[in-house]
Amino acid sequence: MSVHAVIPFKPVNPKTRLSSVLGRDEREEFAWAMLADVVEAIQASGAVPTILSTHPLAWSQVEIEVVAAGLNDALNACFAHHPEPLLLVMADLPLSSPDALRRVMDTTADIGIVPGRGGGTNVLFLKDPARFRADFYGVSYLKHRQIAAEFGCTVEVIDSFRLHTDIDEREDLVEVLLHNSGKSREFLVSRGFTLVTEHGRVGVKRHPHEQAL
């Protein structure tokens, strides 16, 4: 039986930390592109995605559930009524690959977790979702390990930079240009983003003609 995967998604005014290089409409388009890449990786891994969206979405190929509650409440309601293993994947992981997701789902522990950069939680695989509680924001990686311990669950940390790299800031766009080959990179290239090296560090630059903030 296929594993169900949930992807929390905020389509309206997302990724505000990218406001210095992308206008609001562009951030919404980029968030969509990243979501599409995540959905494709999930489907290729053999799991079946459902998007938990804060707003209605026009996307017929994927199941959408509109949730009014905050992220943690929405997830905990979902966990309580899901007696099967569940994969949770953040929507801002455009480097996601089927191989990395399968490594998460292949864990022999009760829970597989991939920490995000800066102590967040990017991916969770819960063999028994009722024995867990989501507590996102802040150092959620440590909170989630603590919660797993409280439930007596074993945890494996899956070592993947593809799933560790959440895209929040301008410098993260370097990783998309380098390691994504899907819609996210295509979007950035279409908006004039290129890699630049300055003072020995690699960053992104946007071609001025493409700027429309």
Add this chain to the structure above:
Amino acid sequence: MSVHAVIPFKPVNPKTRLSSVLGRDEREEFAWAMLADVVEAIQASGAVPTILSTHPLAWSQVEIEVVAAGLNDALNACFAHHPEPLLLVMADLPLSSPDALRRVMDTTADIGIVPGRGGGTNVLFLKDPARFRADFYGVSYLKHRQIAAEFGCTVEVIDSFRLHTDIDEREDLVEVLLHNSGKSREFLVSRGFTLVTEHGRVGVKRHPHEQAL
């Protein structure tokens, strides 16, 4: 037969991008701590480390080679005279684990590579070092893939956040506090570093009493 691993190391005034939070002596001590963690992971993976150092080092347990040349020249001289598979590991990867290093050495391709954050190259595994040329600095990840292609070598990108996370800047110290359990974390804790959450982001703070810049 054991694989040889080389670790380039600069013991004098290293990690200048950490100058805002660590004095020069402290940066030298921290670079040592990170090197010690890398050496331990390499030894636990079954490989035999040699440190290519810019200056003489007093460390009897590990082979040290003092190299006068720049990084690329030193490595290319090394590659030319090494007819066996060779592992190259940067010294600022304190999250290195034996498992991740073994995944690199288990590649079926001619070359295994782990990109660093921002387009660098953190780890290389060369089955035939004579068929490669080091070209570090800038977007070395892309340069190294291009060089591999010029030599007709197949390449596997190994997906590991532990080997992807090179420690250069203040915000990187978060990853050391979260995911290292060796000398690097011990050093930071002894100097008063702790995790803090401000405006939803996780960073490090140094206890003022421990500050000695």
